[in-house]
Amino acid sequence: MALAPEQTQISVTVAESNSEAGCLLTSMGARVLTAPVTVRVEAVTKEGQKMTLEPNMTNTLVLPESAADVQTKHLAGVMIDPVTKRIYPVPTTFAVENGKHTAILPTHGNMIYMVIENEKEFSDVPEGHYAKESIDTLASKLIVTGDSSDSFAPNRSISRAEFAALLTRALGIVPQADSGASFSDVATDYVHAEAIQAAAKAGLINGYNDGTFKPNAQVSREEMAQMMFNAMKFSGRVQTDGISAAEKTQLFARFADNNQISDGQVTQPPLSSKRE
Known part of the structure; x- marks a missing residue:
């Protein structure tokens, strides 16, 4: 559907989502730090025609005060597909603005976004292993996964x-x-x-x-x-x-x-x- 730019308005809606998304994350052992929100961008004509857009945007979430005590390597931005319920990591920038801890996440269409505290370790990556901090950090941010919930197989x-x-x-x-x-x-x-x-x-x-x-x-x-x-x-x-x-x-x-x-x-x- 083609929309004439001069007759089109852009609507950006940021709204809290249901708690089901948070339950998915707590079930995997993560602590949810922000309420689940959805970001929806639509082009709307004067006649009411709508088209969902996926522009390059960022969304800033304010973290609770307790996040100040959490190491950044244990913080992760995530998005959940509301249809498939799949969880994906989001490249997230953590910062302090006006005394508040924030997370800046890029948006990807009609997804549900949250910030979690997640600390992941593997039994076969012991203390003193040269790559332990890197592996644990990437696993905590959902970027790398193990061969099982407890095993990473670092030498494979x-x-x-x-x-x-x-x-x-x-x-x-x-x-x-x-x-x-x-x-x-x-x-x-x-x-x-x-x-x-x-x-x-x-x-x-x-x-x-x-x-x-x-x-x-x-x-x-x-x-x-x-x-x-x-x-x-x-x-x-x-x-x-x-x-x-x-x-x-x-x-x-x-x-x-x-x-x-x-x-x-x-x-x-x-x-x-x-x-x-």
């Missing part, structure tokens, strides 16, 4: 599909089955199918020249670097498509195995443009 390798799913969670990208991106070896019922499609649509990943993605293959270090670079571009952290040949030579000179780095990695966005 990660697959291409798992890393793509991790990036979508870190960036707050909501997986969608109808994203339009597909690979011949990723079935619609594959556990990470929606995340892979969403990552491809966002430009985080590309497949191989034969139309496959090889989701269960172990992701290499250079592939991870390329995917993270694409994620930085998606989030607006970098504005370039790569580095010059001279810069590449200078940067890679420090690595004794620099001759093994694929030319398609780091210097160009496609993840696997040089591969079959």
Whole structure:
């Protein structure tokens, strides 16, 4: 439905949602710090025609005074799909404004938004483990998940599909089955199918020249670097498509195995443009 801009008004509605969303989070052990709210943006014509919009907006939630005693690594912004009841992390900025602790969250259409206190640890990541703080922080923010509720398997390798799913969670990208991106070896019922499609649509990943993605293959270090670079571009952290040949030579000179780095990695966005 096309709407004439000169005859259209934009309506932004921020309202408290029902308590069911909070129950979903408390059931997983999190403490809900803010009331669940929905943000709905609509274009409305003089005739009453409506179209739901999904603009890039932010929503600021004021945290209770008790949040001042919570470490930021245990605070997380989340959004819940009111239809599927799925919970997704949201990239959230925590700040203090006029003496009040606030959380600034980007909005993603008709979702339910909240801030939670969540402290997650795994029994196989003990005190003294070099990556414990990073793992615990990312798990508390719902970005990484374990092999089970109590086990993270820190020494296990990660697959291409798992890393793509991790990036979508870190960036707050909501997986969608109808994203339009597909690979011949990723079935619609594959556990990470929606995340892979969403990552491809966002430009985080590309497949191989034969139309496959090889989701269960172990992701290499250079592939991870390329995917993270694409994620930085998606989030607006970098504005370039790569580095010059001279810069590449200078940067890679420090690595004794620099001759093994694929030319398609780091210097160009496609993840696997040089591969079959």
